Amino acid sequence: xxxxxxxxxxxxxxxxxxxxxxxxxxxxxxxxxxxxxxxxxxxxxxxxxxxxxxxxxxxxxxxxxxxxxxxxxxxxxxxxxxxxxxxxxxxxxxxxxxxxxxxxxxxxxxxxxxxxxxxxxxxxxxxxxxxxx
Amino acid sequence: xxxxxxxxxxxxxxxxxxxxxxxxxxxxxxxxxxxxxxxxxxxxxxxxxxxxxxxxxxxxxxxxxxxxxxxxxxxxxxxxxxxxxxxxxxxxxxxxxxxxxxxxxxxxxxxxxxxxxxxxxxxxxxxxxxxxxxxxxxxxxxxxxxxxxxxxxxxxxxxxxxxxxxxxxxxxxxxxxxxxxxxxxxxxxxxxxxxxxxxxxxxxxxxxxxxxxxxxxxxxxxxxxxxxxxxxxxxxxxxxxxxxxxxxxxxxxxxxxxxxxxxxxxxxxxxxxxxxxxxxxxxxxxxxxxxxxxxxxxxxxxxxxxxxxxxxxxxxxxxxxxxxxxxxxxxxxxxxxxxxxxxxxxxxxxxxxxxxxxxxxxxxxxxxxxxxxxxxxxxxxxxxxxxxxxxxxxxxxxxxxxxxxxxxxxxxxxxxxxxxxxxxxxxxxxxxxxxxxxxxxxxxxxxxxxxxxxxxxxxxxxxxxxxxxxxxxxxxxxxxxxxxxxxxxxxxxxxxxxxxxxxxxxxxxxxxxxxxxxxxxxxxxxxxxxxxxxxxxxxxxxxxxxxxxxxxxxxxxxxxxxxxxxxxxxxxxxxxxxxxxxxxxxxxxxxxxxxxxxxxxxxxxxxxxxxxxxxxxxxxxxxxxxxxxxxxxxxxxxxxxxxxxxxxxxxxxxxxxxxxxxxxxxxxxxxxxxxxxxxxxxxxxxxxxxxxxxxxxxxxxxxxxxxxxxxxxxxxxxxxxxxxxxxxxxxxxxxxxxxxxxxxxxxxxxxxxxxxxxxxxxxxxxxxxxxxxxxxxxxxxxxxxxxxxxxxxxxxxxxxxxxxxxxxxxxxxxxxxx
Numbered sequence: 001x002x003x004x005x006x007x008x009x010x011x012x013x014x015x016x017x018x019x020x021x022x023x024x025x026x027x028x029x030x031x032x033x034x035x036x037x038x039x040x041x042x043x044x045x046x047x048x049x050x051x052x053x054x055x056x057x058x059x060x061x062x063x064x065x066x067x068x069x070x071x072x073x074x075x076x077x078x079x080x081x082x083x084x085x086x087x088x089x090x091x092x093x094x095x096x097x098x099x100x101x102x103x104x105x106x107x108x109x110x111x112x113x114x115x116x117x118x119x120x121x122x123x124x125x126x127x128x129x130x131x132x133x
Numbered sequence: 134x135x136x137x138x139x140x141x142x143x144x145x146x147x148x149x150x151x152x153x154x155x156x157x158x159x160x161x162x163x164x165x166x167x168x169x170x171x172x173x174x175x176x177x178x179x180x181x182x183x184x185x186x187x188x189x190x191x192x193x194x195x196x197x198x199x200x201x202x203x204x205x206x207x208x209x210x211x212x213x214x215x216x217x218x219x220x221x222x223x224x225x226x227x228x229x230x231x232x233x234x235x236x237x238x239x240x241x242x243x244x245x246x247x248x249x250x251x252x253x254x255x256x257x258x259x260x261x262x263x264x265x266x267x268x269x270x271x272x273x274x275x276x277x278x279x280x281x282x283x284x285x286x287x288x289x290x291x292x293x294x295x296x297x298x299x300x301x302x303x304x305x306x307x308x309x310x311x312x313x314x315x316x317x318x319x320x321x322x323x324x325x326x327x328x329x330x331x332x333x334x335x336x337x338x339x340x341x342x343x344x345x346x347x348x349x350x351x352x353x354x355x356x357x358x359x360x361x362x363x364x365x366x367x368x369x370x371x372x373x374x375x376x377x378x379x380x381x382x383x384x385x386x387x388x389x390x391x392x393x394x395x396x397x398x399x400x401x402x403x404x405x406x407x408x409x410x411x412x413x414x415x416x417x418x419x420x421x422x423x424x425x426x427x428x429x430x431x432x433x434x435x436x437x438x439x440x441x442x443x444x445x446x447x448x449x450x451x452x453x454x455x456x457x458x459x460x461x462x463x464x465x466x467x468x469x470x471x472x473x474x475x476x477x478x479x480x481x482x483x484x485x486x487x488x489x490x491x492x493x494x495x496x497x498x499x500x501x502x503x504x505x506x507x508x509x510x511x512x513x514x515x516x517x518x519x520x521x522x523x524x525x526x527x528x529x530x531x532x533x534x535x536x537x538x539x540x541x542x543x544x545x546x547x548x549x550x551x552x553x554x555x556x557x558x559x560x561x562x563x564x565x566x567x568x569x570x571x572x573x574x575x576x577x578x579x580x581x582x583x584x585x586x587x588x589x590x591x592x593x594x595x596x597x598x599x600x601x602x603x604x605x606x607x608x609x610x611x612x613x614x615x616x617x618x619x620x621x622x623x624x625x626x627x628x629x630x631x632x633x634x635x636x637x638x639x640x641x642x643x644x645x646x647x648x649x650x651x652x653x654x655x656x657x658x659x660x661x662x663x664x665x666x667x668x669x670x671x672x673x674x675x676x677x678x679x680x681x682x683x684x685x686x687x688x689x690x691x692x693x694x695x696x697x698x699x700x701x702x703x704x705x706x707x708x709x710x711x712x713x714x715x716x717x718x719x720x721x722x723x724x725x726x727x728x729x730x731x732x733x734x735x736x737x738x739x740x741x742x743x744x745x746x747x748x749x750x751x752x753x754x755x756x757x758x759x760x761x762x763x764x765x766x767x768x769x770x771x772x773x774x775x776x777x778x779x780x781x782x783x784x785x786x787x788x789x790x791x792x793x794x795x796x797x798x799x800x801x802x803x804x805x806x807x808x809x810x811x812x813x814x815x816x817x818x819x820x821x822x823x824x825x826x827x828x829x830x831x832x833x834x835x836x837x838x839x840x841x842x843x844x845x846x847x848x849x850x851x852x853x854x855x856x857x858x859x860x861x862x863x864x865x866x867x868x869x870x871x872x873x874x875x876x877x878x879x880x881x882x883x884x885x886x887x888x889x890x891x892x893x894x895x896x897x898x899x900x901x902x903x904x905x906x907x908x909x910x911x912x913x914x915x916x917x918x919x920x921x922x923x924x925x926x927x928x929x930x931x932x933x934x935x936x937x938x939x940x941x942x943x944x945x946x947x948x949x950x951x
Contacts, residue, residue: 014935015935025676029932031932031934068651068655068676112935
């Protein structure tokens with residue numbers, strides 16, 4: 001809860017595609033110009049959770065959407081950094097964070113709040129609430 | 134836990150990782166300090182490091198992990214009946230499980246005067262402080278004992294300005310770690326640093342001066358050495374008093390079984406105080422191996438067994454490179470290979486028994502110490518490399534380090550890892566600051582040697598010299614990844630024997646610890662499944678690296694490269710025109726000729742890939758996959774005035790027969806039409822060289838990180854035989870190789886003799902292998918032009934477009950859908 005309270009108002013969700021259009025343990029990309037914040041990767045886990053992160057690894061900008069998704073992490077395809085899908089933070093001992101966008105599934109559709117990514121502080125505790133909470 | 138030292142604390146750290154809530158933990162430490170790195174007392178003594186720098190777990194760490202810590206309290210009694218321990222100050226704690234990590238105590242010579250002020254041992258921070266203090270006030274020091282510890286103490290005292298004499302009972306220094314020649318070199322270099330030695334000298338008595346403090350050491354024969362400080366470093370013995378008094382069975386140490394339990398199964402013992410299968414250990418690597426097993430058992434995941442360790446030694450005296458491992462003295466049934474270059478101060482001795490390396494002593498140039506130690510531990514046959522063994526692993530062709538061999542002589546700003554741009558100073562700092570002990574930890578924290586691995590030897594040297602004595606290079610049985618304890622071989626065997634045909638089935642059967650693996654194990658499992666059960670196991674694209682999922686080669690900016698397949702490196706005007714048109718139409722920024730005789734189109738946007746492939750009308754080439762890459766050819770007898778065979782046609786035939794062949798790692802072939810070898814067949818996974826009377830086949834060459842010359846496999850007469858032999862070799866590699874193991878490493882692991890037995894000695898086996906390969910490849914689709922049959926997920930080439938804006942959902946504070 002605390003993480004989104006830092007966000008002044010509730011996020012505005014945009015419908016992106018049906019859940020079934022993103023492969024399990026895979027990702028798709030929302031293309032955006034750099035000046036609009038750049039590409040966003042939309043991930044789907046084995047348990048059908050969805051997450052959205054800036055499609056840029058904090059290490060050297062690798063496209064996270066092209067990585068291997070495992071558990072709640074994605075391995076960057078360029079140098080194998082592991083990034084947590086729920087926070088965008090790199091798994092220790094690597095350090096860094098990819099901007100995170102709120103994402104959810106409604107009526108079988110993936111929705112992402114694209115109005116400005118949330119950068120989580122390295123020690124920031126973000127609470128993942130269940131759908132509809 | 135009784136004992137707050139490195140072995141015990143390592144056990145707790147491992148235990149906390151496995152089962153953080155299994156126990157309420159209490160630690161007793163006799164010293165008033167939190168756990169520190171005892172190995173680094175010598176650098177503290179010599180002034181190269183401070184006490185604060187060698188602390189491994191500070192007090193906050195204990196508090197954070199909920200561990201009750203009793204410092205400066207010596208446990209004096211174990212009450213096994215009521216299951217409690219009692220400390221000297223009366224503190225009592227109860228236990229369900231007790232871990233004894235009481236370490237060892239220094240041996241004190243039974244000579245007159247041993248209790249005089251100024252006579253100390255060398256074991257802990259208090260001793261180190263006493264030495265530092267004495268060096269400020271006094272001039273003469275005598276160190277009794279010319280072993281590892283004694284010499285480090287002597288060196289440290291000398292660096293602090295004292296006149297130091299080392300008294301040693303034996304004819305040469307470090308007689309348990311060195312042979313006479315190496316010891317003489319060592320002695321000469323220490324003498325150059327200002328140390329004095331008395332060898333074959335027996336200490337008879339210690340004499341007090343007017344102040345009551347020790348003033349001289351009397352040797353047998355009458356010589357008196359002036360001494361304001363006497364350091365006894367004549368050995369250690371396991372500290373078993375507490376265990377003995379509690380009635381636990383002890384010999385030299387506390388006797389433990391393979392799960393580190395004493396004769397009372399509630400009481401574990403670990404570290405220097407134990408006796409395991411008749412051996413005691415005083416070095417850190419075996420203690421850490423024990424810690425892993427013990428923690429495993431305490432966490433009730435009782436799968437680990439400790440089977441004993443072999444140890445190696447590295448002296449931590451700055452400027453002296455010295456390494457020994459295994460049995461280096463040899464015996465009647467051993468042979469020695471010796472290199473001695475006194476002017477350069479280099480001496481190396483390798484001891485062999487049969488075709489195995491059993492020990493080594495290195496002086497002056499220790500770069501290959503870790504490699505030799507690995508060969509000793511693995512007990513691998515070194516017959517094939519015996520002639521080059523002395524010149525070390527790096528002599529086999531490491532690139533990227535300007536031939537630099539001696540890590541400790543390099544300045545801090547010297548680049549060690551050329552891939553990641555990591556210099557020596559950063560590695561040293563990470564090892565010291567973060568208390569790293571293993572190569573894996575250094576790789577994780579610094580990235581050094583984590584990419585191509587060619588600087589591993591240098592990093593290991595820095596690790597040895599910085600973290601001390603020795604360290605675990607790699608366990609004998611390396612697990613596939615962090616998700617499992619199984620090795621690559623275990624996994625391959627299980628998939629074959631139990632006919633596992635899907636990743637979830639394999640993970641369930643092999644008790645994977647993670648729900649869906651990681652980026653290391655999933656591609657390996659996927660390969661093992663499809664190579665073991667072709668046509669039955671289903672390929673999982675999400676378990677393939679992006680290049681094999683998108684069938685193009687990802688570049689640093691997220692674009693891809695496309696390498697149209699040109700069979701045998703031959704092309705036509707029509708193909709070239711199509712390539713040129715595609716480059717223009719899709720504004721492809723770079724066109725590059727590759728080393729494999731192909732044309733690389735770099736910077737293709739992912740969404741353009743399907744159209745680029747369609748317009749090219751050529752397979753894109755597997756130029757990125759763990760698969761057959763290219764077959765490189767020379768022009769051969771068709772045009773060349775020297776050519777003896779039609780190498781181009783042979784290359785085309787091989788490439789047509791083998792393309793779409795996935796393998797544990799990339800596979801490169803070459804065919805040359807004569808021994809001038811213009812196609813560089815000598816450094817390929819399979820290299821074929823035409824001669825007047827037929828074809829020579831070479832295998833397991835490599836032109837990458839280590840240039841490895843391919844080894845001769847067979848000579849055959851016909852092109853059909855070339856296909857059969859090469860195919861059989863590659864199928865053997867496909868069936869038995871470990872994922873990401875190149876042919877050179879596969880052959881060095883199983884031995885060329887084994888390969889020859891399978892392929893040359895047994896014609897039916899060879900034909901069966903070749904048939905299995907053809908069966909696996911038969912009907913395999915072309916992913917560029919039959920994407921549906923190849924189950925290529927076409928959705929990946931289409932970007933998502935947000936379609937409608939949902940109303941702001943005031944109720945939702947969810948940051949993610951669950």
